[in-house]
């Protein structure tokens with residue numbers, strides 16, 4: 001894996017977090033480099049940066065006044081790890097996509113896979129823009145979609161595309177639209193008599209995921225399953241139905257994505273629930289949980305990678321009490337039972353259909 005980046009006659013070491021054994025994956029792309037090249041002559045000191053997944057912008061622009069809009073707990077760790085690796089200050093000025101920003105002179109956006117999240121970023125930038133604002137959105141050309149242009153034109157009058165360089169391109173936005181309705185960018189999903197609310201960018205925005213629905217159809221919480229984790233909890237729908245079946249249950253919801261956690265706080269209001277924005281279960285190890293339920297992730301932005309998922313499975317084992325259970329839904333082609341059998345005493349298939357399987361693992 002290539003970890004060394006030469007930029008402005010300096011050398012940076014940039015590693016991915018979580019680590020990967022896939023040697024083809026780097027901690028930056030040509031899209032971020034093209035954006036750096038574009039802004040080099042602008043001489044702007046105050047920069048808001050969005051979706052700096054592993055910290056390439058935080059490191060290479062460390063001499064500027066940066067405001068970093070973060071989305072993933074693992075992203076914060078990656079940024080801080082790479083700053084430390086390059087002997088740079090690890091004090092990062094963080095905001096979330098729901099925070100109000102001070103005046104934006106220059107914004108750098110690595111366009112996320114979720115174009116809803118892209119819209120949320122642009123709405124946030126728009127609210128803090130004036131006629132001198134420049135927004136540089138970077139992406140790899142293979143991920144371009146006309147929806148990107150539509151969203152950009154909703155918020156800015158001037159939307160220009162640069163020429164491609166090494167399969168990367170930029171959208172440069174100027175002149176924030178004057179008249180724009182201020183709408184809250186949330187989706188509301190009606191499911192089994194309850195309205196689930198979720199911020200833009202949270203998993204499965206139009207409806208409850210069909211895998212999750214299959215899981216919930218067959219979910220049977222036992223009266224003695226009181227201490228429960230919903231791992232990769234998204235909008236909190238699984239945790240909600242756990243508490244519906246067992247009103248004594250205390251659920252800990254864990255998700256790497258801060259907007260998922262914020263959405264689940266809304267949906268679990270009034271329930272015995274606690275919330276953790278984290279990419280692993282380290283802080284819950286050895287706490288004798290009765291049950292872990294999950295629809296685990298296997299897409300990370302544009303990458304499909306089960307390394308993170310497999311490490312979460314090992315975490316689950318450590319969180320459970322002896323005799324505790326792990327109940328999960330998975331696409332059958334992922335063949336998780338082979339991996340789970342290496343960790344758990346017993347793994348059984350509770351139900352399956354053409355696409356999905358529900359697995360129960362015993363510690």
Ligand SMILES: C[S@@+](CC[C@H](N)C(=O)[O-])C[C@H]1O[C@@H](n2cnc3c(N)ncnc32)[C@H](O)[C@@H]1O
Pocket residue numbers: 203204209212231232233234235236237238254255256257260278279280294295296297298308
């Ligand atoms: C398949 S979705 C399931 C969401 C929700 N449980 C549902 O069924 O609708 C997977 C979730 O995993 C989260 N995620 C990704 N990586 C994670 C990690 N390392 N630790 C915890 N959550 C993670 C994503 O943000 C996403 O919300």
